[in-house]
Amino acid sequence: MLTIGQLAAHAGVTVRAIRHYHAKGLLPEPERDSSGYRRYGAQAVVTLIRIRTLAEAGVPLSQVRELLVAGPEQFAAAVEDIDRRLRAQIRELREHRDRIARLATGDNLALPPAAVAYFDRLRELGFRDRVIEMERDSWIVIAAQVPDHVPALMALKRRQIEGANWRRLYHLFAEVVELRPDDHRLIEVADQVVAFLEEEAATFGETGRSESPLDAYEFRPELVELLDTAFVESFSCAPRLLELLDQRGWTGWTMIQRKPALGI
């Protein structure tokens, strides 16, 4: 007769694991000798090896219990089920690898490659880190919530930023971020922003909204609000700027648009 330690050695498992299987009802508790030690027959080795075979194949112990007493057809069905799960897990891990592979630097964390290229270009154009970080955070959120739209949006952004008008506007913001809310230059900035918006509206047709790239995609209002909030949090002068824009008939930021006429 075998002691638990010998059984463990024969089956290649730990003593603790055997007691665990007893507790889970996978392996029947054997007789005890006079001093209370468990004493196993050789059959237990076989059962234990079968348990390990299933467990090492990724079968959860709860299912192992059923499989040990299952008939061939239940067994086959269960094996198929397990295989499906394994395939799904492998697919998942592969996706994880893909994602991890994209995290070459902390900067790119949670950003798709297209966006990384965009930020590299922004840096090239000499924008302040502060502005880029804020843009990056916005795009992390966008990529998380509407990942499918990101490639098209990024392509649009990259085209815009090569245009003189947009680039002038971006450089304008890059200065704004350091201003205090009471700085008189904010007024100037607001005027320029509105001028830009009016021009864009005139060029691309009067739709009542600017031709921001975001327009073409349905962003849920919560997302827009979140991005606006993030903007306001990032710059101390942001509320004042929004107020000035509001006075000039424009509301919002992420999806900035003409205020509806009174009476509607």
Add this chain to the structure above:
Amino acid sequence: MLTIGQLAAHAGVTVRAIRHYHAKGLLPEPERDSSGYRRYGAQAVVTLIRIRTLAEAGVPLSQVRELLVAGPEQFAAAVEDIDRRLRAQIRELREHRDRIARLATGDNLALPPAAVAYFDRLRELGFRDRVIEMERDSWIVIAAQVPDHVPALMALKRRQIEGANWRRLYHLFAEVVELRPDDHRLIEVADQVVAFLEEEAATFGETGRSESPLDAYEFRPELVELLDTAFVESFSCAPRLLELLDQRGWTGWTMIQRKPALGI
């Protein structure tokens, strides 16, 4: 400002997970409002998405904490490490799949394919289920302990079983299993077994041991003992048979051999 529920919705996680990250120190605890509710800024969404990106890539939360504040070079090293782990996991799962695929029926559980073929042949030859099951259990143990030897051993077994002498012996055992310990036919069986062994010894040279296929491989004594024990447990008449063989100068079963001369 966001409530915890809104934050959870934006980042695509559960409220519970956020509190868990607070407890683990991954996400800083935000200010509370007058009623004790947590109030988050938009920045929290970004942090949370970064946490999830890493966590979903299989990074343990303890490591996520470090990575969130890591520099690019530590980050790159960690990413490499994680990717190694992911590859290992994928390889492991693939092995699980392979093993699972071999478990087509409960019968074959924990047996290599070569052995399955052997048992199919035994069944063809008309052996009792009882005998086959016992043989199978032995091979489950052997396959678990010395898997590398199994293919060669099985090939030997299959050759043997096609020989007239061995097959006669096997059919003899197949009858023995149903006998009671006091059955007089056991004596006859013992005589036949010994005759067979003497003949084998004469044919293959007197080495002091039979030319059992197992001889060619070093089986640890514990394994041999285990297999003997399994044999004894399986048939009520086994002890008596071993006794009769002992009287005729042969000892053991799995690696049956001539008893050493007295005085050694």
Add this chain to the structure above:
DNA sequence: ATGAGACCCTGACGCAGGGTCAGGGTCAAG
């Protein structure tokens, strides 16, 4: 006969990554 060391026993806590109550308080709308 008496240590010493290697076993064995039960019971309990620990890990990751949260899920799921329980038993409250709070907020907004009708």
Add this chain to the structure above:
DNA sequence: CTTGACCCTGACCCTGCGTCAGGGTCTCAT
């Protein structure tokens, strides 16, 4: 004023064991 949807903390649950803690027992050497 109620209702339902939120929020709070604290605590226990899951898997598959590892790892004490605090005992008892076995065997061998001294």
